[in-house]
Amino acid sequence: MDGKPDVVSEQPVPSPSASRLGWEEFSREIVEFFASIKLAMFLFIALAMTATIGTVIQQGERAETYVQEYGEEAYRWFLRLGFTDVYHTWWFTGLLGLLCVNSLTCFYKRFPGVWRSMRQDKVSVSRAFIQGLRNQTVLSVSESTEPVAERLVKLFGEKGYRVLAKSDPGEVTVYATKGIMGRVGAHVAHLSATVIVLGGLIGSYYGFQEFGVCLEGQTYHIPRGNFDLRVDKFWIDYHENGSVKSYNSTLTVIDQGTPTITKTITVNDPLVYKGIWFYQSSYGDAWDQIEVARLNIKEKANDKVVATVDLEWNKEKTIEGLPLKVKMTDFVADFAFNSTEKKVFSKTAEHSNPAIRLAVDERNTVQSTPWVFYHYPDLFEIKDSAYQFEFIGYQPKKFTGLQIARNPGINMVWVGCTMLVVGMTLSSLIYHRRLWAKVVPDEMGVRVYVGGTTHKSQIDFDKEFRKLTEKIQAKPLS
Structure with missing residues (x-):
């Protein structure tokens, strides 16, 4: 507007x-x-x-x-x-x-x-490139180009290098390399850490590890494997001085009612079935069962011991000379009573307050199931009985402690560990080294530009480079 x-x-x-x-x-x-x-x-x-x-x-x-x-x-x-x-x-x-x-x-x-760098061989390089390397030198050799180049190829090959040569107008370039796998080692070791960690995570989330207390002669169901495990035998071997030498369990796997495999396991020698490992982990005294209990039988009237008997687990015994039949039916290592459920139980696995339960038949008239205590022999007495029972000793039944585990990532962990060992070995013992030599004619013969690099172990490479240059200048034998 x-x-x-x-x-x-x-x-x-x-x-x-x-x-x-x-x-x-x-x-x-x-x-x-x-x-x-x-x-x-x-x-x-x-x-x-x-x-x-x-x-x-x-x-x-x-x-x-x-x-x-x-x-x-x-x-x-x-x-x-x-x-x-x-x-x-x-x-x-x-x-x-x-x-x-x-x-x-x-x-x-x-x-x-x-x-x-492994896939590409850098043969064609300039003189300035060679002279810019850490290890480099210029040599004058009074020979023609071809014999010097052939000598370089042979010399580098004798030192374990893979050699490539390229002839250009007016010059010859020789390239040599060895130990390329040494560059790979560190990266393999890096990758192995990932493989190990992933294997550990798989085992942690999809595997399990449990502990089982098992008694000789018993069969146990393994729900995670859907089979049964029978403990055929457990025993302890001792040194001459009485110390424990080893503890061992003979186990039998029963799959669908058929014994499949039997093996005696020891520490570090487990049984493996369906990916489940059974390790011999520990042993100890059972808290709910014993082998033998020793009793003193006294007459109440005069407190006189009339018999001393050994009772085997859950076996009735007739007492010779007395109208008695006695059987040991239960055992607890640390006696406790649940007043709500009216049940006896062992409050710990320690044998702090051991007690046995007896089934007593006296003249077929007095029948009782008293608890008899090891530390408190006079705590209870049987009403209408002429006898008092004193619990004076017992032989514990040993249990075998089994560590039961499944680790679906264990193979991956082993692969990772192998990669780690291989990677560290390659990285520590093999060094990537490269050499370049350019042979250029001049008035006195040829001028040789030599240079090289190393991935590690610079001191050793300095010595090798010096010896190589000395041999290049040496006159060949006629």
Whole structure:
């Protein structure tokens, strides 16, 4: 309206290339973060601290164990933080997951360059490239180009190098390389950590580990494998001085009613069936059964011992010379009574207050099932009986402690361990070394430009490089 042209402000249009560049920078920063050595060190320290917690604080114990040792308030915090089962907490799994990501990112970032260098032989190089290497020298040899080049090929080959030669107008270039697998070793070791961690996580979440207390002659059902396990025999071998030499269990697997496999297991020699491992873990005195109990039988009238008998477990015995039949039917190692359920039970596995239960038949008129105590012989007496029973000794029945476990990730862990050993061996014992030599004619014969690099062990390579250059200058035998 005023005669001036309208000015239209132009909004800047975002450039697709600028947007793409921003995303590339962001992704590069992400890769740098997850591949950083700082993250790896943080994760290793955090895992070490976590493992220390899992070692100091017993894992998977009953609540009363933690309350007794650390107090009730500390136990509540342990539950909140997962300290009673550290290795199955979400944050421990997260640390392992981050370690896997760190290891894989390092592999992704660094290995392609190594792989390209393995696949590509850099033969055609300039003199300036050779003279820019850490180990380099220029030699004058009074011979023609071809004999010197042939001597270089032979000399490098004798030292274990793989040699390539290229002839260009006016010069010959010789390239030699060896120990390329030494560059791979560190990356194999990186990858092995991921394989081991993944195998451990698979075993942790899809496997199990339990402890079974088993008695000789008993058969137990293994629900996770849907078969039965029979303990045929358990025994302990001793040294001459009386110390325990070994403890052993003979086990038989019964699958669908048919004995399938029998094996005697010892420590570090388990039985394996359907992927379930049965380890000989421990042994001890059973808390609910004994082999033999010894009794004194007294007359109540004069407190005189009229008989001393040994009772076998759950076998009735007729007492010679007395109108008595006695059988031992029950045993508890630490006697306790549940007044609500009216039941006797052993409150601990320790033999702190042992007691046996007898089935007494006296003249077919007095029948009783009294509990007789080892530490309190006169605590109870049988009404209308002429006799008092005194529990004076017993032979405990040994149990075999079996660790029962399935670990579906164990093969992956072994593969990872093998990769770790192979990777560390390659990285420690094999060094990637490369040599270049360019033979150029001059007025006095030829000028040889020699240079080389090594991935590790620089001192040894310096010695090898010096000896090679000395041999290049040496006159060949006619």
